[in-house]
Amino acid sequence: MDKKLSACANPDCGKQLLAVRDAIEVLGGKWRIPIITVLGYYKTRRFKELQTEITGITAKMLSKELKELEANQLVTRTVQDTRPITVIYEITPYGYSSSKIIRELYDWGVAHREKVMK
């Protein structure tokens, strides 16, 4: 999302924001949460299956985001020696842990929509 999320001048407050920045860096952007959500739902998916499921994402973005999620240990990538080759992406237990946050976002989003809409 953001390269540098500013800190508060106040040290306590500043430390808090540093950690929040880390979380946003891992989960931020347009496609990470959709990817994690889909993978959390199906547990494993192939590249093309993800692309079909996540409407609107381009191969470029999917490839890029999966790499970063892999680097952050939220998903694993396994090449299967079939013909044609298939690549299995699987959510890790750690990846599941992030869905706790996504669940929070979901609950809050639902409540917010109700509150603001009426």
Added chain:
Amino acid sequence: MDKKLSACANPDCGKQLLAVRDAIEVLGGKWRIPIITVLGYYKTRRFKELQTEITGITAKMLSKELKELEANQLVTRTVQDTRPITVIYEITPYGYSSSKIIRELYDWGVAHREKVMK
């Protein structure tokens, strides 16, 4: 953050993402979480105090983001008839509710840093 966060093709999964999108729209961007964090910490702050506390933010961005947070009922704005005029921004109970998510992000960010760093 993002104007349109895509949905999953799968309906269950898609509904979930719509609500998540709402939450991200309200809390996203570079400055909203810092503002809520600072306001959650101090409860009330004046415009200039916020600008001082949130290092790096410009008056334009602060003004713009406060307006949107006010529109979403996360903060209130009160003009006080002093000389010179002072404007008090205060976090609402509803604004506090969003800090539950921020807390989640914080906890996860701390754990993530520990996991990935070593």
Added chain:
DNA sequence: TTAGTCGGTATACTCTAGGAAACCAGTATA
């Protein structure tokens, strides 16, 4: 009268996340 505070606006710019479309190698089927 000049400089300073407050809470902002207005204008013009930069920069980068993301999008569109073409292309790639390897294998298989018609």
Added chain:
DNA sequence: TATACTGGTTTCCTAGAGTATACCGACTAA
């Protein structure tokens, strides 16, 4: 031979988020 599927990569481009800087009116204290 050509077309299609797999899982991508490369290039070019744009919209919009965020930045920099100057400015505003109302007031006051020196």
